[in-house]
Amino acid sequence: MVYQPAIDIYSGKIEEVILGPGGNSVRIGGEDTLPFHSFEGVLPNPPKLALEICITKQADWTEEKAGDFSNLPSEPADLAKKYIEELGIEIIALQFAGAAISIDEMAKRAIKVIKAVDIPIIIYGTGVSEQDQILLPQIAATCAGKGLLLGPAKKENYREIAAACVAYDQRVIAQTPLDVNAAKQLNIMLIKEGLAADQIVIDPLSSALGYGMEYTYSVMERIKLAALVHNDKMMQMPIIANIGAECWKTKEAKEDITQGVLWEGITALCFILAGANIVLLKSPHTYKLTQQILSKHLTDVEAN
Amino acid sequence: MPIKGTDIQKRLPGTNCKECGLPTCFGFAMKLATGKLKPDACPYIAQSLREEIENLLTPPVKLVVIGTGEQALNIGEEEVMFRHEKTFFHPPGLALLISDTETDAEITAKIDKLQELQFKRVGMELRAELLALQSLSGEKAKFIALVEKVLSQAATAGIVLIAKQFDHLLAAQEICNDRKPLLYPITAANIDDAIAGLNERATPIGVQAEGIEELVPLVEKLRSAGFEQIVLDPSSKNLIEAIRDQTLIRRAALKKDFRLLGFPTITFPCFLAKEAQEEVLLAASLIAKYAGIIVVRNIKRHSLFPLLVERMNIYTDPRRPMTVEExxxxxxxxxxxxxxxxxxxxxxxxxxxxxxxxxxxxxxxxxxxxxxxxxxxxxxxxxxxxxxxxxxxxxxxxxxxxxxxxxxxxxxxxxxxxxxxxxxxxxxxxxxxxxxxxxxxxxxxxxxxxxxxxxx
Known part of the structure; x- marks a missing residue:
């Protein structure tokens, strides 16, 4: 028997989305094959990690061995600068979930961070549709041209958020609850609102390892296959996984920070293997570890 | 792809000779198609048809069993590339590496650790099931001593024997044959010794070569010598190569019906990673990406547990909701x-x-x-x-x-x-x-x- 490698060429291609302002922008997506299948296609942009900063209270990431992240500055902009300096992070994700402050105060704090740093910023809102539809357009308008990635836009509030993204040239996170068809539907509706395909990122909703991770994993694989194999234009947007909060609220992470880092790291890596183009992490330890795997073990030497 | 009884019937002699025990060739064809009878029952069946039927009736990825009894590890028999297409069937075995250069105390500690670290979740028992014993000292006696120690201290763990020297493998196999260990590596250099020395063809063997292309002729040789319990190692140098190799091996078996690659695989994060946490994430990737056995150097509670939970998640049958006890x-x-x-x-x-x-x-x-x-x-x-x-x-x-x-x-x-x-x-x-x-x-x-x- 003669062996011939079974190489697949896909008819579809993932959109390339540019995040952030001019000089320091970051590109995600753009591949014409499955994750890490550089033996049969081109993946111009490796998966990206973003580290999250809570707009109100910062966690303490002290851990015996893996470096010092205790007594983090409470001011989000200072923390952002520390992360950029010490970890070289490329993207910041501002998190608003659970913040018990007014919407105006949230917007004010977010804008302060956006003005203080010049790397791409993700604004991951409160998740409460009524709040986000006011908060996100407010930030979008004040920071026109910053190439922010804003969301989550859901079927309840996508109109307001899409309109702001169109008007002020921002990008949008389109969130649907673990449902391939609903994800496609929301993309169609966003396009109808005037957004370009390269302004949308799909958020299929991420669950943590041990808490339904496999559902997200398979939804991501199905979206990628629909985009690549079936050339479904409405599924070709890059995928985002927001996993920090989900991972760190598990008892397994809370009871042991080392286990928590691996819990978050394994969740991140699984989603990256399933097709996530950008992953939002909570712990700087996880960031370091996962980034090391990406650059040391998952970078195609020949392609560079 | 199931074969139809009517398609088989067309290619049978059609004499209704009854020598197979059935009144008609049609009846025999039906029994063949459902796997109830073997082609051999017909003395007149064409060789090509016999092979075709045998191929169609065996799963595209062969089942390999390491160990015995209830604790035996079953790997292989996978049918899909993506879990949502059906399900992944046999979770990969996790193996803890122990070498014969480690001290007695270190070895004991590792054996204890493997047995101690067992978890329960959603009514399932989670544990690492294998010990991978490596001959590193170069001294056969030391390697044998390690195997003996494991035999007496780990009564149930499955065993992978790793030695560059084939005589070490053979000697170790002799003392633990009843535990049905996996012998690794069989390479171009020792394949003839293996064919000559391993009398028992049912012995599970791990075949190693530089890349899939090099692996194929070795598997062909082993299969024609009667070996069927084969595990593949394409020697991937890093994770991105491993993803490529694991994907191409499974694709060849499932999509191209290429039987020489229709076997489960063995992978070695232990040799690719420098640090313990790095090793965990490499193992995690290989769990998702088709590995049959994953050998690691470190196991701690906080690293093994998340891996076992991940393995359970990925191998959960998407067709059936996960439940807990009432x-x-x-x-x-x-x-x-x-x-x-x-x-x-x-x-x-x-x-x-x-x-x-x-x-x-x-x-x-x-x-x-x-x-x-x-x-x-x-x-x-x-x-x-x-x-x-x-x-x-x-x-x-x-x-x-x-x-x-x-x-x-x-x-x-x-x-x-x-x-x-x-x-x-x-x-x-x-x-x-x-x-x-x-x-x-x-x-x-x-x-x-x-x-x-x-x-x-």
Whole structure:
């Protein structure tokens, strides 16, 4: 028997989305094959990690061995600068979930961070549709041209958020609850609102390892296959996984920070293997570890 | 791709000679198609058809068994590239590497660790099942001593024998043959020794070569010598190569019907990673990406447990919802005055609710009703979580004997059944809980206060 490698060429291609302002922008997506299948296609942009900063209270990431992240500055902009300096992070994700402050105060704090740093910023809102539809357009308008990635836009509030993204040239996170068809539907509706395909990122909703991770994993694989194999234009947007909060609220992470880092790291890596183009992490330890795997073990030497 | 009885019939002699024991060739063809008879039963069957049928009746990825008895590891027999297409069947074996250059104390500690680190989750037992014993010292006696120590101290663990020297492998195999170990590596250099030296063709062997192309002729040679329990190692140098190799091997077997690659694989994060955490993430990737055996150097509680949970997640059958056992779960050591929450036995519902209950620190009871794995709304809409079935569950659950009050909190999503349920359970007061689990801690704290007030 003669062996011939079974190489697949896909008819579809993932959109390339540019995040952030001019000089320091970051590109995600753009591949014409499955994750890490550089033996049969081109993946111009490796998966990206973003580290999250809570707009109100910062966690303490002290851990015996893996470096010092205790007594983090409470001011989000200072923390952002520390992360950029010490970890070289490329993207910041501002998190608003659970913040018990007014919407105006949230917007004010977010804008302060956006003005203080010049790397791409993700604004991951409160998740409460009524709040986000006011908060996100407010930030979008004040920071026109910053190439922010804003969301989550859901079927309840996508109109307001899409309109702001169109008007002020921002990008949008389109969130649907673990449902391939609903994800496609929301993309169609966003396009109808005037957004370009390269302004949308799909958020299929991420669950943590041990808490339904496999559902997200398979939804991501199905979206990628629909985009690549079936050339479904409405599924070709890059995928985002927001996993920090989900991972760190598990008892397994809370009871042991080392286990928590691996819990978050394994969740991140699984989603990256399933097709996530950008992953939002909570712990700087996880960031370091996962980034090391990406650059040391998952970078195609020949392609560079 | 199943073969049709009618297609087989066309290529049989058609003489109805009855020598196969059936009255007609058609009858024989039908039995062949369903695998009830073997082609050999017909003395006149064409060689090509015989091979075709045998191929079609064996799974595209061969089942390989390492170890014996209940603890035996089954790998292979996978049918899909993506779990949503059907399911992944046999979770990869996790192996802990021990070399014969380690001290006696280190070896004992590792063996103990493997046996000690067992976990329970959603009614499943989770553990690493293999010890990979490596001849590194170059001295056969040392390697044999290691194998003997493992035989006496780890009565059930499956064994992988790793030695560059084939005579070490052979000597080790002799003393643990009844444990059905995997011998590794069989390479171009020792394949002739292996064919000559391994009398038992059922011995599981791990074949190693530089890349898939080099692997194929070795497998061909071994198969024609009668070996069928084969595990493949294409010597991937890093994770990105491993993803490529694992994908191409499985694709060849499933999509191209290329039988020489229709075997499970063995992978070695232990040789690719420098640090323990790095090793964990490499192993995690290989769990998702088709590995059959994953050999690691470190196991700690905090690294093995997440890997085992990941393996369970990835190998969960997507066609069947994950469930937990129907029973009354005690959370934070409840007493008779503790609040009671009711929900369904869909595992994710259980996890969400129980973790919020734990986090609330309020001692409480969680009644889990068997709804065949349906979540609250789905179970309600199909009648599995309606007033009558809930009432009958509450009565049989025995919760009434554990508490001194009759307050039952039901999920917010089934608020509409409150009235009906109160009719079915006249002694009980039904409290409508929150829709989302995140509201549970606040709810429990309020309930606790109310129950304390009414109790005093």
């Amino acid at each position: 029973k009354v779960y005690e959370i934070n050591s409840p007493d008779a005055a503790a609040p009671v929450i009711l929900t369904t036995n869909f595992a994710l519902t259980y996890f969400a609710v129980s973790s919020e209950m734990e986090a609330s620190k309020v001692p409480s009871f969680l009644c889990i009703q068997n709804t065949e794995g349906l979540c609250v709304l789905a179970a309600w809409s199909t009648g599995k979580f309606a007033a009558d079935t809930i009432a009958s569950y509450i009565k049989r659950s025995g919760i009434a004997d554990k508490i001194n009050h009759r307050n039952l909190i039901i999920p917010g999503y089934v608020a509409q059944i409150k009235g009906e349920l109160e009719e079915e359970l006249p002694d009980w007061q039904i409290i409508v809980g929150t829709r989302e689990a995140s509201g549970i801690p606040a709810l429990l704290k309020r309930q606790k206060q109310l129950l304390e007030l009414s109790g005093s």
